[in-house]
Amino acid sequence: SQQGEEDPQALSIQEGENATMNCSYKTSINNLQWYRQNSGRGLVHLILIRSNEREKHSGRLRVTLDTSKKSSSLLITASRAADTASYFCATDVRDSNYQLIWGAGTKLIIKP
Amino acid sequence: DTGVSQDPRHKITKRGQNVTFRCDPISEHNRLYWYRQTLGQGPEFLTYFQNEAQLEKSRLLSDRFSAERPKGSFSTLEIQRTEQGDSAMYLCASSSPTGIYEQYFGPGTRLTVT
Numbered sequence: 001s002q003q004g005e006e007d008p009q010a011l012s013i014q015e016g017e018n019a020t021m022n023c024s025y026k027t028s029i030n031n032l033q034w035y036r037q038n039s040g041r042g043l044v045h046l047i048l049i050r051s052n053e054r055e056k057h058s059g060r061l062r063v064t065l066d067t068s069k070k071s072s073s074l075l076i077t078a079s080r081a082a083d084t085a086s087y088f089c090a091t092d093v094r095d096s097n098y099q100l101i102w103g104a105g106t107k108l109i110i111k112p
Numbered sequence: 113d114t115g116v117s118q119d120p121r122h123k124i125t126k127r128g129q130n131v132t133f134r135c136d137p138i139s140e141h142n143r144l145y146w147y148r149q150t151l152g153q154g155p156e157f158l159t160y161f162q163n164e165a166q167l168e169k170s171r172l173l174s175d176r177f178s179a180e181r182p183k184g185s186f187s188t189l190e191i192q193r194t195e196q197g198d199s200a201m202y203l204c205a206s207s208s209p210t211g212i213y214e215q216y217f218g219p220g221t222r223l224t225v226t
Contacts, residue, residue, distance in 0.1 A: 030213070031213055033213065033214070035217075042203075042217050042218065042219045042220060043155070043203065043205075043217035044217070045214050045215065045216070048213055048214060088154045088155075090154075090155075092213060099145075099157050099160060099168055100145075100155075100157065100215065101157065102154030102155050102156070103154050104152065104153050104154050105152075105153075105154050
């Protein structure tokens with residue numbers, strides 16, 4: 001079963017613009033992760049934010065987490081053609097063996 | 113690059129046949145996961161190993177699916193009596209004892225059942 005839901009399902013922007021995608025989840029979590037998937041490199045871990053953190057940065061990525069709303073956002077600044085990919089959020093489940101539950105992803109297209 | 117590897121990358125089989133996939137995790141990683149992914153969806157958890165022990169299995173996994181991880185190294189996923197609904201990408205991931213939440217994925221095995 002899918003816990004996370006990404007929004008929007010698809011996003012197309014011009015190179016250089018910022019891209020924001022959102023994730024909502026249903027149950028209490030220890031942490032939330034964002035992954036990127038493209039045909040060339042498969043699924044790649046981008047960033048992890050713990051439940052007691054509200055914001056985290058990594059290069060051009062900024063992730064926020066609002067546990068009261070059970071939601072997270074991923075911001076990619078100054079987008080590049082190479083950012084074209086599907087982006088997934090994944091949450092662990094408390095008291096599980098580190099099983100991850102995934103959303104359906106946001107398909108991001110960067111137009112040159 | 114000693115990342116997670118999977119073999120084969122593609123498999124086409126006829127309905128009713130058995131198939132087996134292999135995953136070689138990153139060498140120092142003790143945790144190994146299998147997922148299934150269909151087009152337009154995120155990965156769906158199938159099963160999890162810590163070393164050689166299979167600690168968790170999805171309730172959605174039918175008894176036609178079995179996975180092993182002998183000696184806590186590589187893992188195999190077998191699907192018996194394949195059905196067309198089994199067509200999907202099968203992904204393997206591993207994680208280390210310290211970075212337990214971050215999972216490293218292999219390229220996947222794409223199964224097509226005809």
